[in-house]
Amino acid sequence: MFLYLPVALTSINVLIPVGLGLAVGLLSGLFGVGGGFLMTPLLIMFGIPATVAAATDSNQIVAASTSGTYAHWRVGNVDFKMGWHLLIGGFVGGLIGVQGIKFLHAMGNADFVIKMTYVLMLGGVGTYMFIESIQSMRKKTAEKPVDAKDSAFTRFLKSLPLQTEYKKSGVTHSMLVPILFGGFVGILAAVMGVGGGFLMVPVMVYILRMPMHVVVGTSLFQILFNCIEVTFLQAYTNHSVDFILAVLLLLGSTVGAQVGAVFGRKLKGEQLKVILASIVLAVTIKIVFDLTLTPSLLLAQAGGH
Amino acid sequence: MNRTRTFITALTAGLLLCGVGRAAAEISLVANHDHITIDFFYHGSSVSARGLVEAGTDVIVKIAGPDGKETLKEKGKTAGVLWMNVGTLHFENTPNLYEVYSTRPIEQILTPEEADREVLGYRALGKHLTLEPVTSPEDREKWVGEFIKFKEDSKLYGSSVGKIATEPKDVKQEFYINTAWPFQAPPGDYTVTAYAVRDGKVIEKIEKPIDVKQVGIVQTLSKMAKNNGALYGLLSIAMALGAGFGVGLIFRKGGGAH
Numbered sequence: 153m154f155l156y157l158p159v160a161l162t163s164i165n166v167l168i169p170v171g172l173g174l175a176v177g178l179l180s181g182l183f184g185v186g187g188g189f190l191m192t193p194l195l196i197m198f199g200i201p202a203t204v205a206a207a208t209d210s211n212q213i214v215a216a217s218t219s220g221t222y223a224h225w226r227v228g229n230v231d232f233k234m235g236w237h238l239l240i241g242g243f244v245g246g247l248i249g250v251q252g253i254k255f256l257h258a259m260g261n262a263d264f265v266i267k268m269t270y271v272l273m274l275g276g277v278g279t280y281m282f283i284e285s286i287q288s289m290r291k292k293t294a295e296k297p298v299d300a301k302d303s304a305f306t307r308f309l310k311s312l313p314l315q316t317e318y319k320k321s322g323v324t325h326s327m328l329v330p331i332l333f334g335g336f337v338g339i340l341a342a343v344m345g346v347g348g349g350f351l352m353v354p355v356m357v358y359i360l361r362m363p364m365h366v367v368v369g370t371s372l373f374q375i376l377f378n379c380i381e382v383t384f385l386q387a388y389t390n391h392s393v394d395f396i397l398a399v400l401l402l403l404g405s406t407v408g409a410q411v412g413a414v415f416g417r418k419l420k421g422e423q424l425k426v427i428l429a430s431i432v433l434a435v436t437i438k439i440v441f442d443l444t445l446t447p448s449l450l451l452a453q454a455g456g457h
Numbered sequence: 458m459n460r461t462r463t464f465i466t467a468l469t470a471g472l473l474l475c476g477v478g479r480a481a482a483e484i485s486l487v488a489n490h491d492h493i494t495i496d497f498f499y500h501g502s503s504v505s506a507r508g509l510v511e512a513g514t515d516v517i518v519k520i521a522g523p524d525g526k527e528t529l530k531e532k533g534k535t536a537g538v539l540w541m542n543v544g545t546l547h548f549e550n551t552p553n554l555y556e557v558y559s560t561r562p563i564e565q566i567l568t569p570e571e572a573d574r575e576v577l578g579y580r581a582l583g584k585h586l587t588l589e590p591v592t593s594p595e596d597r598e599k600w601v602g603e604f605i606k607f608k609e610d611s612k613l614y615g616s617s618v619g620k621i622a623t624e625p626k627d628v629k630q631e632f633y634i635n636t637a638w639p640f641q642a643p644p645g646d647y648t649v650t651a652y653a654v655r656d657g658k659v660i661e662k663i664e665k666p667i668d669v670k671q672v673g674i675v676q677t678l679s680k681m682a683k684n685n686g687a688l689y690g691l692l693s694i695a696m697a698l699g700a701g702f703g704v705g706l707i708f709r710k711g712g713g714a715h
Contacts, residue, residue, distance in 0.1 A: 153498075154498065154500040155497060155498065156495055156496070156497055156498065156499040156500070156640070156675055158671065158674075158675040158676075158678040158679040158682070159678070159679060159682050161641075161643050161644075162640060162641055163500045163501065163640040199611070199641070211693050211694070211697055212697065214694055214697035214698060214701065215696075215697035215698070215700045215701040215704075216701065217701070218697065218698050218700075218701025218702055218705070219700075219701040219702075219704045219705050219708075221701075222701065222702060222705030223705060223708065226709065263541050263542045263543070264535050264536070264539075264541060267539075267541055380694050380698075383690060383693060383694050383697070384687075384690040384691070384694060385690075386690070387682070387686050387687070387689050387690025387693060388686040388687050388690050389686070391682050391683050391686055391689075393682065393689070393690065393693050394682075395678050395682070395689070395692070395693055395696070396678065398693060398696070398697065399696070399700075402700050402701070403700075406701050406703075406704035406705075407704060407708075409701075409704075410704060410708040442540070443538075443539045443540055443541065444538060444539065444540070445540070446540065447532055447540055448610075449532075449606060449607050449610055450531065450532045450533075450603045451529040451530065451531060451532070451546070451600075451603050451604060451606075451607040452529060452532060452542070452607075453529060453530070454528060454529070454530050454545070
């Protein structure tokens with residue numbers, strides 16, 4: 153069955169967005185990412201204008217992450233205090249990032265810089281997570297390897313003021329740590345035009361030392377608020393949110409997020425990390441191919457990333 | 458149904474009267490639609506045109522929207538190997554829909570001047586539209602070609618020979634064409650024009666308007682998105698939050714059972 157999308161101004165077979173929603177929602181519930189890095193290009197491939205694809209995806213993520221946060225909260229895997237602190241940082245970081253884009257555009261060749269940063273970031277994070285999680289899967293019984301540099305960094309973090317306990321995560325940090333790193337992810341996400349889940353998850357795992365299952369729930373919680381903000385701004389300033397497309401996507405993604413959350417409980421933290429790392433690396437390889445193969449069309453609508 | 462038939466009868470009668478009034482008229486055209494409505498289940502439509510021309514003339518049928526402008530990202534190689542957006546091109550005088558059908562290739566039946574005057578065929582369209590910035594005539598030609606390719610990819614531009622069927626009728630000949638109307642064409646006013654061509658010149662032409670517009674829920678949502686962005690955004694968010702919680706609750710019940 154085909155339905156007409158009033159803002160995208162195109163017609164689509166309903167099975168496509170429902171199916172895409174289901175698949176990306178599953179990833180959301182499993183790993184605590186929004187999945188925009190998969191959803192946006194796939195929607196564009198199916199004929200949705202780039203600006204509408206990105207804006208409608210954030211509307212859909214509001215539903216998927218509500219569903220996912222709810223599922224993780226029920227089993228006590230959302231650290232609200234940590235989530236709020238990351239959000240404060242992320243909000244400020246987003247504001248700085250938007251100015252950063254203007255600065256890069258003024259310098260010229262901004263697209264090149266942004267694209268290269270994105271590829272290197274994805275590749276670096278993916279590789280690190282992959283190697284680290286394979287290693288920790290091997291040394292299951294041994295205690296975590298701590299090298300000198302790491303403990304110096306940890307000592308530095310411990311020396312900051314405003315130390316507070318994050319009970320759900322079982323860690324103690326200065327409030328400034330999640331705010332600063334949330335801000336850092338916020339800046340990069342705004343500059344690269346992505347949600348930043350794939351950066352936020354590693355930050356929580358490796359810098360904030362949170363257990364993987366709490367990371368997933370808490371990440372979904374802060375993605376929820378980010379996407380509410382983005383959806384409103386897109387609808388208000390660009391008029392690019394397609395309500396019907398969002399409904400079709402969330403029919404799949406809300407269910408997918410629940411299934412993902414249930415399935416995730418059956419997996420160990422290391423297993424989750426290694427699968428997420430593989431997906432991030434696969435996306436990196438796909439982007440590298442896109443960058444090097446001659447495109448079939450040399451013109452494109454503005455607004456994609 | 459009945460209304461449609463009455464309408465077509467009236468249209469035909471009107472055309473006949475026109476024919477009587479203008480002694481020179483050698484062409485007539487009846488399109489099967491004068492409006493296309495986009496509702497919730499819209500997946501494109503079809504338009505057929507039928508008419509009479511003098512025997513021995515070629516026929517060109519053009520379906521086009523009004524000229525507009527468009528800004529597109531231009532892809533090119535950076536650092537010798539990487540394809541990415543390298544600039545922005547501004548196009549003007551670009552119809553949002555452009556389909557041309559002819560009984561023989563346009564360059565064989567029309568002089569270039571005549572084709573340019575009526576903007577018939579990709580070559581004439583290429584001269585008709587403007588774009589900037591371009592550095593040379595070759596550069597311009599390249600990007601005009603890319604623009605047409607881009608539009609063909611989204612089913613908005615097309616040019617083909619032989620889709621028009623003709624058959625002799627008394628001393629005249631009848632032409633008929635039935636073509637799919639792409640769902641990608643946005644709402645707006647379009648025109649179907651039939652041209653009778655002989656000796657390299659357009660000897661007669663006739664136009665019929667086609668009005669494409671949104672109705673019902675599609676129109677309501679589309680207007681609200683444009684005119685009331687804040688409320689539309691809040692509704693979209695509320696809907697998503699509600700759906701997320703709703704599905705969460707359903708799964709909790711399902712999960713609690715086992």
